[in-house]
Ligand SMILES: Nc1nc2c(ncn2[C@@H]2O[C@H](COP(=O)(O)OP(=O)(O)OP(=O)(O)O)[C@@H](O)[C@H]2O)c(=O)[nH]1
């Protein structure tokens with residue numbers, strides 16, 4: 001899986017064959033490749049720095065082994081360091097006095113309810129435990145029903161209550177689980193659009209009352225670097241015992257796993273690999289290490305993704321484009337995502353009438369996946385308000401974003417410019433002006 005980075009590292013070390021020691025200069029050349037690959041895999045900067053320092057310390061001055069080339073040797077070091085940084089699997093505490101509580105928390109849509117069902121299934125089938133499920137989400141309509149449906153699919157009981165008070169529901173759940181002689185009580189909590197004080201205060205109160213042996217943060221692996229901010233906010237509110245990273249089945253590159261593990265020091269317990277209730281696996285560091293190293297493998301990325309650009313996404317962007325309604329940074333991110341998936345900049349052109357021929361003239365090689373990954377990192381480092389309304393991006397904000405994304409301010413400026421130009425598209429189209437449009441597409 002990590003052929004591509006492995007290849008690069010080996011190339012960087014080709015000239016070395018025959019030398020006795022790995023020198024500092026040799027190692028640094030390989031580390032540059034590694035740094036870019038990790039950025040591309042959405043790993044946060046502190047984790048990257050930590051990793052590079054570790055690899056450097058181990059590699060420099062090492063004797064080149066007989067029978068392997070220096071590149072292979074460095075790849076092995078990188079792989080080992082990655083696995084070490086990812087750490088051991090977070091184990092659940094299941095043998096306290098029943099009902100042992102598992103509290104799930106996380107942002108809206110991170111996969112808490114689905115994960116509650118997956119965990120219930122895993123515990124019932126693999127650990128032979130009697131599980132009880134309870135939803136404390138009184139805010140989102142149908143959230144309670146959603147968990148009841150999941151519980152039905154797994155075949156475990158669920159809290160039945162009309163109460164709209166999360167604290168009262170917690171008390172009821174504890175009682176009901178005890179009455180049902182359950183071994184484990186899984187509490188599914190409400191999510192919010194962004195980390196907010198009310199949510200966190202409520203979570204703290206639920207934690208205090210339910211005294212969970214396991215407090216697990218459920219996070220979307222596709223969040224990339226932004227994941228670490230979220231993890232820290234939750235960690236400061238409740239003592240997290242483990243992380244569950246969902247959506248590792250998509251084209252998320254696993255960087256979030258490394259970032260969150262490094263940032264919080266909390267072990268990863270499980271990973272979610274699909275929507276199905278059987279798509280939960282105990283975390284394995286070597287699997288994720290391989291996945292992160294494999295990033296940059298443009299061929300497989302393109303293959304995987306060509307089918308993945310949803311028609312709906314394309315249609316809604318086209319509708320926005322044609323209506324002359326303004327684009328925001330979320331649209332830009334979608335656009336970049338499509339380009340990345342397509343492996344070419346054809347997408348926007350496909351959306352426009354009469355552009356098919358033009359597309360052929362665009363140099364496909366201009367589309368560097370690393371540049372696109374950096375662009376996404378920039379947008380990910382913006383706040384929701386900035387994404388919605390990019391005109392508020394003053395110098396100070398741009399500086400903060402650049403720092404967060406690990407890029408230059410000029411990279412941020414390019415995205416802002418791209419946004420401005422995208423909003424000129426409608427005008428340009430009306431005038432039949434293609435030049436400005438081409439400029440935008442070629443933007444780096
Ligand atoms: N592909 C994939 N989809 C997942 C995974 N986990 C959850 N989902 C999907 O993500 C969506 C949201 O999942 P939920 O479990 O409802 O998320 P939630 O955190 O409970 O959401 P709120 O209650 O609204 O905060 C659903 O469509 C799930 O099927 C996963 O590991 N892979």
Ligand SMILES: [Mg+2]
Pocket residue numbers: 112113114137143188189191
């Ligand atoms: Mg939910």
